[in-house]
Structure formats: structure tokens, C-alpha cells
Amino acid sequence: MTRLLTLAGALFVALPSLALASTTEGATDEEFDPAHEWELQSWVDLPLGLDINKAVAYVILGTAITCLLGIVLMRVKFGRDPTKRQAVGEMIYEVAQVQVAEQGLPTKAIGRWFPYVATLMIFIWVINMLGFIPLPLSDETVEIGGVDLPTLGIFAATSTLSVTLALALMTWIFTHVEGIRANGAGGYFKSWIPEVPKAMLPLIIPLEILGQFMRLISLSVRLYANMLAGHMLILTFIGLIFLTHWAVFPFSVLMGTTFYLFEVVIVVSIQAYIFAALSAIYIGSAIEPEH
């Protein structure tokens, strides 16, 4: 089983590299640069800059799969003996309930905010996971039998800052809206200020306000940079073949596979969990400020 997984992982890593090789052998004489993967070209031009590009396609696909996952795993007929589908659904539900929602949210707010944090967790997990499955969604094309087909590539929508910033912005706005609604505007903003001697206040207040904005940055950049660095590492190791010599092929595929497995097994789930858990903690701490 483990060997099969490793083999599948190696194939997954090797496939995009083959696709890359086929494009670099062509007429394009450009230098290999992993950063090209993040230059998004518009596929469908729409007004107001709402173009559809690679990242948008991945987000749409991720949304569809998240909805499907919810329907398939959660809308199960309750039976005497639980099916595998129900077991998986309950496992996900329990992680969202016990590990995410109850960690951060106060009991009275769980009913309202559990759907949000659970959706965040599943949605980010799906998008992250899609980022490590080679899909024919890319800006480069390869000609097979006279038809231009997009090459297989690995790309996560969460490795672009816009996507993660939008998610973080949602949490950030919900935090303040919910804080004001639960405590009143005066009570909520007063709760930002810790109890310190009066002389310290001019120093503390700007720091606390800055801290609120830092949350936004840290929440978005954490997810973005994790996924970016993961893809960059894999791409760089595969790219060594084209940059140096074909003889490094075993080494670079081995290293690429190692990082691929590390990302898929650990980073993808951890980042989804951490984003949802921190959202819950932020919203929870706004509803019931500690004093």
C-alpha cells in the first residue's frame, strides 16, 4: 500500500515534468523559471477586471467539489449500521465540531458560526488538495494529434495572494461585525485596550489597532506562503533537470516526491485546520472579549 502510494506520488510529480519537457523542447526558447507558473493569463475577458484565469477556474472547481462533498458525505440516510460514507462524514464533522468550533467559539455562538468555520475548513482543504493533483488547467498547451490540449500542471488557487486575502477579509469583517453586535460598538472597541497604566495608553492603542490589521496579513500570508513555497520547492527540484543535466533526474524526482508527500500528508490538512481554527478563535474572542 505504502509502495503504491509512493509510486503514485512519483508519477504525479513526474507527469507535470514530462509536460514541461514537451513544451520546452518546442520552439519556445525561454529560460526555465518556476515563477512563470504564477503569471496568470486571462482566459475569458470580462468587464471590471473580473477575468477568468487559471486561479479562478481552480476556485470554481473547488467550490463545486466542496458542495458535492457536502451533499455526498452529509446527506446520508441514517441506518442501523453506518456505511463508510457516513463514517467519513461524521469524522469530518467531529473534527470541525470538536477541534475547530469548540476550541474558539463560545457555546452560545457555535450554532451561528459553526457552518462558517466548517465550510472554511473543507473548502480550503479541497482547494489545497486540488493544487497537488495534476489537472489539465494551465496556460501552456501541448499538441496531441493535431489538437491543442492544455498541459497537466499542479497549481493551487490558495498560492495566489488574492484568494487567501479574500478569505481572510471575510473572517476579519465577520469578526468586527459580530463583536459590535454582541458587545455594542463602544463596548467592543473598549475591549481592544488592555488594562495598563494611563501613561502607557498612547503607546498601546496604536499597537492594538495595528495588531488587528496584522491579523489580516498573518492569516492570509500564512496560507498563501505555505502553498507557494510548497509548489515552488517541487517545481524547483523538477526544474533542476532542465537547468543542469538530465543525470540529476533520479535525485530531483526523489526530492520532488518527498516534498510532494510532505505537502499532501501534512501541510494541506494543517493549513486548512489552522485557518478555520484561527477564524473561530478570532470570532470567538470578539464575541466574548477577555478582561
Place this chain on the structure above:
Amino acid sequence: MLSSFFFLAETTGDVADAGKAIALALGIGLGSLGAGIGIGNIFGSMIQAVARQPELRAELTGIQWLGFALTEAVVFYGLIGGLLAFVLI
């Protein structure tokens, strides 16, 4: 010959780019150093805690991964800062 190799080696190529590359690598390297110590601390403490009170394992696991991700992210702040400086300056 030897002295020219050490002291008077002519610089070729873009020196500014080389400097930026060194700075980027140094920044990420030092960032990883701190995060490495931090992650080691977290898992070390986790092992100690579970060794003393194995019944708390389930509760501690969540906190452990939260701490792990928060610490690990510090490297990436360095990486993004370095990349920004590399591209913008």
C-alpha cells in the same frame, strides 16, 4: 596568482542581483533557524507532556498542531518579505 584569486578576482555579471540573492538566502536561512528551534521546542514539550500524562494526548494534539503551524508560518513571512524585496528593489 593565488593572491589575485582571493583578493583581486574580477567581478562579472550583475553584482546587485548577486547581492540580492545572497540577502534573500540569508534572510530565509535565519528565519528557518528560529522556526526550527521553535518547532523542536513544541514537539519536545509535547513528548514530555504525553510521557507524564498520556490521558491528555487527544486534547494536546490540537494545541500542538496550532502551535506548529503558527511557528512554521514565521519562515514564510521571511520568505515573502525576501521575495518582495528581491522583486521590488
